[in-house]
Amino acid sequence: MTNVSNEIKEQLSLEQVVEHIRWSDGLVPAIVQDAETRQVLMMAYMNRESLKLSLESGETWFWSRSRQELWHKGATSGNVQTITSLRYDCDGDTLLVEVKPNGPACHTGAVTCFHNEIVGLPEKSADQTAGTSSESRFEVLAELESVIAERERERPEGAYTTYLFDKGVDKILKKIGEEASETIIAAKNKDNDELRLEVSDLMYHLLVLLQERKLPLDDIMSELSRRHERPRRD
Secondary structure (H helix, E strand, O other): OOOOOHHHHHHOOHHHHHHHOOOEOOEEEEEEEEOOOOOEEEEEEEOHHHHHHHHHHOEOEEEEOOOOEEEEOOOOOOOOEEEEEEEEOOOOOOEEEEEEEOOOOOOOOOOOOOOOOOOOOOOOOHHHHOOOOOHHHHHHHHHHHHHHHHHHHHOOOOOHHHHHHHHOHHHHHHHHHHHHHHHHHHHHOOOHHHHHHHHHHHHHHHHHHHHHOOOOHHHHHHHHHHHHHOOOOO
């Protein structure tokens, strides 16, 4: 495991953090957030030892209140969380841990532990929702990426995704070519219903390819962001 970044070390030594944190029964809640998507992934508790291990290893460690023991996130599942920054709030009673996750945060396989939506809130007008973050629009891509990764690990019998991974990259590439051709035909036919279906199939197979090559979707999103941020030429 690699050490947490020098920037974090310079800004927060363990002694400084311990001094400023308001520990409650030796614990402090830690909110874990995806550094790329800004999505809140989970909340757990840290004690002094788990905080020390997190800073030293650069990966999240917590204290389990139910098991009364330290636990390293991803130690058994492989879904480790690499820390990119660590902060405490103005009252010193909560930590914010920004991470680069290597898989879903929730034990259910969901990207985030906060996936149970409470319905029944008052409906908002179009004007009220106009400024809503676009993150939720693309959450399904992250969830699909996690499901595909799980299929590759567990290879459930009879699953189409298992079939693709068993056949290998050549089969995956062949399917991408087929779906790309069908997408072109749907577009040429000006059939948006068919185009919706074919683009969905194409995107699914592209995610399978990314998983096979171990190229995270976050890397693609980062590349798109970099291109978007480049100065425009007149």
